[in-house]
Amino acid sequence: MKKRALVIESGGIKRRARDQELSTAEIPDRLIHDDVRDCVSRQLGGTSNLWSGRCVPYDPIDFGPRGISPGWPIAFEEVSPFYAPAAKFLDCGDETVQAEIFPDPRFEVTNVERYCRQPNLAKSLAKQLHQSPDIGFLLHHTVVDFTIDGSRVSELI
Numbered sequence: 001m002k003k004r005a006l007v008i009e010s011g012g013i014k015r016r017a018r019d020q021e022l023s024t025a026e027i028p029d030r031l032i033h034d035d036v037r038d039c040v041s042r043q044l045g046g047t048s049n050l051w052s053g054r055c056v057p058y059d060p061i062d063f064g065p066r067g068i069s070p071g072w073p074i075a076f077e078e079v080s081p082f083y084a085p086a087a088k089f090l091d092c093g094d095e096t097v098q099a100e101i102f103p104d105p106r107f108e109v110t111n112v113e114r115y116c117r118q119p120n121l122a123k124s125l126a127k128q129l130h131q132s133p134d135i136g137f138l139l140h141h142t143v144v145d146f147t148i149d150g151s152r153v154s155e156l157i
């Protein structure tokens, strides 16, 4: 069966102050976190309108228990097959993320950071999204609740 998708977006094409107000949050310590209204973007493309497009894969240690985190319910091996298609989707070069850049026995300098050619995903995917008959858009709609019926969402509010 052919699948269709509906993108429900709280903001619109452009960033508006009144949409950003929906991203207020209590910050206990302003020294360690900025105002969330400045850190996210409620508009088509989300925070990719702000991000710098730096793509760095997780390390296996990120998935295990450490500190206050009990660990993730998925393992690095389950995620790693998706790095190559994700790199293609984000247009940040191939999936090579390990390379002997500056061989040095004292340090491990092998992680390669990749950058998207166009970090703003609303722009880089615009043509594809507009031309696809299988993707619909509902802008300026904020979801506040939903009902799950078995394995599917049956109602959105």
Ligand SMILES: Cc1cc2nc3c(=O)[nH]c(=O)nc-3n(C[C@H](O)[C@H](O)[C@H](O)COP(=O)(O)OP(=O)(O)OC[C@H]3O[C@@H](n4cnc5c(N)ncnc54)[C@H](O)[C@@H]3O)c2cc1C
Pocket: 008, 009, 010, 011, 038, 039, 040, 041, 042, 043, 044, 045, 046, 047, 048, 050, 051, 052, 053, 054, 055, 056, 141, 142, 143, 144
């Ligand atoms: C200045 C800056 C630079 C950054 N640079 C990098 C970087 O180089 N590399 C990196 O990996 N990360 C970077 N980040 C972090 C990265 O941008 C975020 O981690 C990422 O965008 C989060 O993606 P997301 O889809 O979870 O959320 P978002 O990108 O914030 O998207 C969420 C979307 O959902 C919409 N939405 C929210 N609630 C509702 C609702 N109830 N109903 C309908 N729609 C809703 C929002 O309007 C928004 O469009 C950066 C962040 C900032 C602020």
